[in-house]
Amino acid sequence: MKRIRLRKAVPLLVGCAAMLNPVTYMANPRSNSTSSPLISSLTPFRMPPSGRTFPRLITGDPVIRGATNSDMDPSAKPGDDFYRYANGGWVARTVLPADRQGYDTRAMLTASTRERVHRLIQDAVTTHSAKDSVAQKVGDYYASFMDESSIGSKGLAPLAAEMAAIAAIANKTALSAYLGSTLNHEVDALTSNADHVIGLWVNQGFEDAVHNLPHLWQGGIGLPDRDNYLDTSSTGAELRAKYQAHIAAVLKLAGFADSDPRAARILSLEAHMAGTFAPDSDAADVFKQNNLWKRRDFDVKAPGMDWEAYFKSAGLAKQSDFVVWQPSAIIGVSALAASEAIEEWKDYLRFHLVEHYASVLPEAIKAEHFAFYGMVLTGARQAPKRSEAAIDATNGALGQAVGQLYTHRYFPPEAKAKAQAMVRDLLTAYHARILNLSWMSPQTKGKALAKLAALEIGVGFPDSWIDYSTLNIVRGDAFGNMRRAEAFYHRRDLARLRQPVDPVEWPLDVQVPGAVIMFSPNAEYFSAGILQPPYFDCDGDTASNYGSAGAGMAHEISHSFDELGNTYDARGRLGNWWTDEDRAKFHKEAAKLATQLDAYCPQRDLCVNGKQVLGESIADLAGVLVAHDAYVLSLKGKPDVVIGGLSGEQRFFLAFAQRWRKIQSEAALRKQITTDTHPPGEYRSDTVRNVDGWYKAFNVVPGDRLYIKPEDRVRIW
Numbered sequence: 163m164k165r166i167r168l169r170k171a172v173p174l175l176v177g178c179a180a181m182l183n184p185v186t187y188m189a190n191p192r193s194n195s196t197s198s199p200l201i202s203s204l205t206p207f208r209m210p211p212s213g214r215t216f217p218r219l220i221t222g223d224p225v226i227r228g229a230t231n232s233d234m235d236p237s238a239k240p241g242d243d244f245y246r247y248a249n250g251g252w253v254a255r256t257v258l259p260a261d262r263q264g265y266d267t268r269a270m271l272t273a274s275t276r277e278r279v280h281r282l283i284q285d286a287v288t289t290h291s292a293k294d295s296v297a298q299k300v301g302d303y304y305a306s307f308m309d310e311s312s313i314g315s316k317g318l319a320p321l322a323a324e325m326a327a328i329a330a331i332a333n334k335t336a337l338s339a340y341l342g343s344t345l346n347h348e349v350d351a352l353t354s355n356a357d358h359v360i361g362l363w364v365n366q367g368f369e370d371a372v373h374n375l376p377h378l379w380q381g382g383i384g385l386p387d388r389d390n391y392l393d394t395s396s397t398g399a400e401l402r403a404k405y406q407a408h409i410a411a412v413l414k415l416a417g418f419a420d421s422d423p424r425a426a427r428i429l430s431l432e433a434h435m436a437g438t439f440a441p442d443s444d445a446a447d448v449f450k451q452n453n454l455w456k457r458r459d460f461d462v463k464a465p466g467m468d469w470e471a472y473f474k475s476a477g478l479a480k481q482s483d484f485v486v487w488q489p490s491a492i493i494g495v496s497a498l499a500a501s502e503a504i505e506e507w508k509d510y511l512r513f514h515l516v517e518h519y520a521s522v523l524p525e526a527i528k529a530e531h532f533a534f535y536g537m538v539l540t541g542a543r544q545a546p547k548r549s550e551a552a553i554d555a556t557n558g559a560l561g562q563a564v565g566q567l568y569t570h571r572y573f574p575p576e577a578k579a580k581a582q583a584m585v586r587d588l589l590t591a592y593h594a595r596i597l598n599l600s601w602m603s604p605q606t607k608g609k610a611l612a613k614l615a616a617l618e619i620g621v622g623f624p625d626s627w628i629d630y631s632t633l634n635i636v637r638g639d640a641f642g643n644m645r646r647a648e649a650f651y652h653r654r655d656l657a658r659l660r661q662p663v664d665p666v667e668w669p670l671d672v673q674v675p676g677a678v679i680m681f682s683p684n685a686e687y688f689s690a691g692i693l694q695p696p697y698f699d700c701d702g703d704t705a706s707n708y709g710s711a712g713a714g715m716a717h718e719i720s721h722s723f724d725e726l727g728n729t730y731d732a733r734g735r736l737g738n739w740w741t742d743e744d745r746a747k748f749h750k751e752a753a754k755l756a757t758q759l760d761a762y763c764p765q766r767d768l769c770v771n772g773k774q775v776l777g778e779s780i781a782d783l784a785g786v787l788v789a790h791d792a793y794v795l796s797l798k799g800k801p802d803v804v805i806g807g808l809s810g811e812q813r814f815f816l817a818f819a820q821r822w823r824k825i826q827s828e829a830a831l832r833k834q835i836t837t838d839t840h841p842p843g844e845y846r847s848d849t850v851r852n853v854d855g856w857y858k859a860f861n862v863v864p865g866d867r868l869y870i871k872p873e874d875r876v877r878i879w
């Protein structure tokens with residue numbers, strides 16, 4: 163239910179928006195979703211139809227399931243407007259949902275997959291599976307979360323033991339021990355504010371690819387951003403006043419007297435914490451997060467906290483090495499543990515205890531939580547349905563249990579095998595492309611190939627799932643289930659500290675359409691949720707699979723070798739492996755693509771900024787080039803079949819163009835062009851202009867609007 167804010171720049175783990183909406187990927191179950199203003203106007207992007215017709219599907223055969231004949235506009239000439247040729251029918255008939263600013267394949271898949279997950283979970287609720295089976299845990303977690311009358315009847319009794327522990331804090335050592343008990347698995351490299359004063363992420367070191375280490379994060383503020391506390395404008399002051407009123411309301415609901423002055427002191431403590439947070443600009447520079455601290459460094463560099471008591475109750479008494487992402491915040495919170503009155507800390511802890519568990523506490527608490535985090539912070543007018551929150555909570559607590567149920571029904575081993583075969587072709591194609599790169603020195607190529615060989619790619623679902631057998635889920639005990647799930651992940655984290663680095667540990671739920679690139683360790687993951695029609699069809703056409711999902715995967719893989727990925731080596735350790743000369747040549751090639759992108763103007767006063775979208779556009783280009791090579795490899799020298807009058811080459815490029823279809827409001831288009839690192843979908847589709855095979859497939863010739871002379875086509879990869 164709470165606010166885990168995504169980092170503005172992501173150095174270590176990329177939730178690439180090419181496939182993944184990063185907001186859908188969250189290690190933590192307690193994230194608030196944002197809601198969009200209601201806008202339903204569409205933006206016409208393109209020239210009117212030319213009146214002529216071009217190759218089209220002549221039977222009802224789907225090119226890929228869900229992308230049929232009627233999705234295309236055969237009156238558009240491919241060489242003039244390939245996006246409309248591929249998507250014109252879909253764009254014309256699709257209506258922007260009233261509650262959205264944009265709608266595309268990803269949004270469609272996210273909604274339909276969520277519906278599937280909902281049905282699966284509800285089946286688990288009614289089946290009454292054997293105790294300790296995966297289905298029992300999933301069903302009982304969800305049912306307990308939905309059982310609001312049971313939750314209401316318990317009142318705040320479930321918090322009693324924790325409240326007593328807070329009340330018993332009498333000195334700094336006890337305070338430190340209590341704070342240590344809150345250290346938990348609630349952050350990852352996409353997060354900037356942990357739910358407690360310090361957050362924990364277990365991952366390999368920045369320079370150590372063998373051992374897992376505890377990565378420690380700043381956290382503990384209730385407003386989303388450090389700047390919310392530092393903003394001196396009247397808007398900033400107004401937001402803080404509303405937050406203070408919210409704190410007071412929660413304290414009052416929890417039965418504490420003098421809630422107003424206590425709320426003011428809690429806000430003041432948080433403001434002190436926020437003042438020590440690292441600025442957002444630091445998040446863009448991963449080298450600033452690479453701070454290896456020995457256990458004794460905490461006493462010397464960050465005096466105040468009784469660190470021995472802290473780490474003992476966190477289960478880390480014997481841990482010698484840590485990675486401190488934001489030293490200023492660790493130093494800051496430690497100093498505050500000594501300088502601020504114990505009674506103020508206790509009120510802070512009481513308030514945040516209630517907030518942390520608001521989703522499994524009575525209605526009045528939930529309503530107050532939503533009034534601030536939903537209405538004030540995100541402008542939402544209506545709380546999400548309880549069933550939606552229950553799905554999120556169940557996924558958050560039992561992500562891989564739900565994932566097992568999902569893949570059992572929707573992603574058979576044959577689908578995984580077929581996707582893995584595609585990945586093998588993509589890697590073979592990358593190998594050949596890297597060998598032929600004109601801008602990369604032979605020495606750097608050696609490093610790139612070593613990194614490619616070591617790259618771990620998870621497809622569909624993990625080979626081995628998290629073992630939940632020690633997590634007891636009891637129907638009717640929503641609070642206890644959440645507590646036990648948190649303790650389960652903490653025990654698991656502590657165990658992982660004693661285990662070697664495992665690059666096959668999945669960082670995303672397979673039942674969520676998404677992809678994640680981990681630079682450290684060197685691995686990428688593509689969920690079963692993203693590998694479904696129209697991106698990927700296990701029983702469908704190979705050309706379309708490679709043109710759609712294949713190009714998406716190849717896009718992501720390119721990031722491991724581009725300006726983002728060259729910061730990490732084959733084993734995910736920090737250290738640039740490009741030379742300055744490689745970089746200069748790369749930039750020179752890339753500048754040509756930026757010029758191409760600058761010329762895309764959906765409106766007279768609105769043009770794409772080539773520099774801003776360059777990195778992602780280079781990845782799009784790599785994606786289609788490499789996926790096309792891989793498609794050719796998959797044919798093993800044989801000609802592809804003709805389906806519905808379309809050759810394999812035509813289906814490949816059509817599927818590529820169809821993966822970018824999107825409708826959005828004018829406001830959303832403007833926002834995308836001014837702030838997003840990805841250009842609008844139609845221009846991503848136009849990447850084909852740089853691919854020789856596309857000219858041949860659709861007979862594109864000089865004079866066509868999208869035509870580029872062979873010597874001016876951009877390669878890079």
Ligand SMILES: [Zn+2]
Pocket residue numbers: 178179180717718721778781
């Ligand atoms: Zn990307």
